[in-house]
Amino acid sequence: MTKIGASLFEEGVEKGERKGAKELIIEILNQRFGEDFDKRLEEKVRKANEETINQIKKNILNITLEELKELLK
Numbered sequence: 148m149t150k151i152g153a154s155l156f157e158e159g160v161e162k163g164e165r166k167g168a169k170e171l172i173i174e175i176l177n178q179r180f181g182e183d184f185d186k187r188l189e190e191k192v193r194k195a196n197e198e199t200i201n202q203i204k205k206n207i208l209n210i211t212l213e214e215l216k217e218l219l220k
Contacts, residue, residue: 168200168204169192169193169195169200172200172203172204172207173189173192173193175207176188176189176192176207176215177189179207180212180215183212184212188215188216188219191219192219195218195219199218199219202218203215203218
């Protein structure tokens with residue numbers, strides 16, 4: 148594999164890992180908040196940047212719905 152090919156492969160793997168992490172976060176938040184975690188919030192998690200996702204991950208067991216909404220503004 149060329150350097151460019153390897154780089155593109157690694158980039159694709161990283162994107163896949165980020166997408167997988169977001170889907171796992173969504174699943175956990177759905178379990179925690181039920182119907183209060185609506186499609187609008189779900190979409191905001193999918194569109195969130197890496198910094199926001201990391202903040203959610205660090206606090207996922209203790210974050211309140213209001214704190215989550217504030218992070219996703």
